Amino acid sequence: MEKNEKYPEGHFVGMWMGIGIAIFTGIGVSLSVALKMPGLIGIGPAIGVAFGAALGQSIESKYKKAGKIRPLTEEEKKKRKILITAGMLIFILGLILFLIRFLS
Numbered sequence: 001m002e003k004n005e006k007y008p009e010g011h012f013v014g015m016w017m018g019i020g021i022a023i024f025t026g027i028g029v030s031l032s033v034a035l036k037m038p039g040l041i042g043i044g045p046a047i048g049v050a051f052g053a054a055l056g057q058s059i060e061s062k063y064k065k066a067g068k069i070r071p072l073t074e075e076e077k078k079k080r081k082i083l084i085t086a087g088m089l090i091f092i093l094g095l096i097l098f099l100i101r102f103l104s
Contacts, residue, residue, distance in 0.1 A: 006070040007063060010080075013056035020052025021045050 028044020031037075063069050072080070 004068075006068050008076055009069055009072050010060070011069075012060040012063065013053060016056030016059065017049055017052035020048035020050075020055070022048070024048030024051065 024044040024047045026044065028041050028047070031043070032040040060069060
């Protein structure tokens with residue numbers, strides 16, 4: 001691996017949010033099953049996002065001070081916008097399916 005590698009802005013925040021969600025979702029599901037409280041399933045991802053965002057931002061600021069963070073290119077900005085739009089559409093579809101399934 002190259003020692004002078006520069007990372008795109010937001011790289012560490014996104015990476016650690018994903019790791020946090022993965023880890024804490026497992027904890028939330030386990031707690032929910034152990035305590036027989038299905039409402040606790042949502043606590044895991046919420047804590048994971050907060051934990052991942054905080055840790056990722058701290059790492060990113062450290063790398064930014066070292067000059068290893070670069071701004072996003074136009075192509076990266078377009079890809080990010082497409083992925084965010086796709087994610088929102090999937091979320092809305094999931095919400096609609098949830099409402100149809102549990103409210104009918």
